[in-house]
Amino acid sequence: LKPENVLITSAGVLKITDFGQCCIYVPTDPDRNYDCQVASRWYRAPELLFGSTKYGPKVDEWACGCIFTEFYNGSPLFMGKNDIEQIGKLMSVLGAPSERNWSGWSTMPDCGKIVFSDAEPLADWKAVGIVFYQIFRFCIKCIMR
Secondary structure: OOHHHEEEOOOOOEEEOOOOOOOOOOOOOOOOOOOOOOOOHHHOOHHHHOOOOOOOOHHHHHHHHHHHHHHHHOOOOOOOOOHHHHHHHHHHHHOOOOOOOOOOHHHOOOOOOOOOOOOOOOOOOHHHHHHHHHHHHHHHHHHHO
8 A cells, every 4th residue: 555556436446456565364374474565665564574474454554644644744653765764764763673562573574674672652752643533533433424
């Protein structure tokens, strides 16, 4: 998912296009492996950036959050030029990953390939809070149409 592939008709109907990097999710097969290169970098969930091949719809929820924030702000939230820079941008907001704040972190295939300083998550969420509240209201309005 990325903004270029989200269309809204004049009647307010949201349509998703271009399924070139998608895969079929099989919820009845929890041991199934998927490709970790399934999303455009700026909208790729953290677990995909760390090489996970076992994931579900939450990676699309992450992408949707990034897209709605971009619609609201007018620019992408995380704009890494490569995967390493993308991870750095995410961690500057989320803090350094660990089992304490990300259950299953140590099982990510690429968890040991990058060493993080003990960075904490973004401290002042008040500035972000209003934006996310407004985005949430916008999403609800779109869903209720």
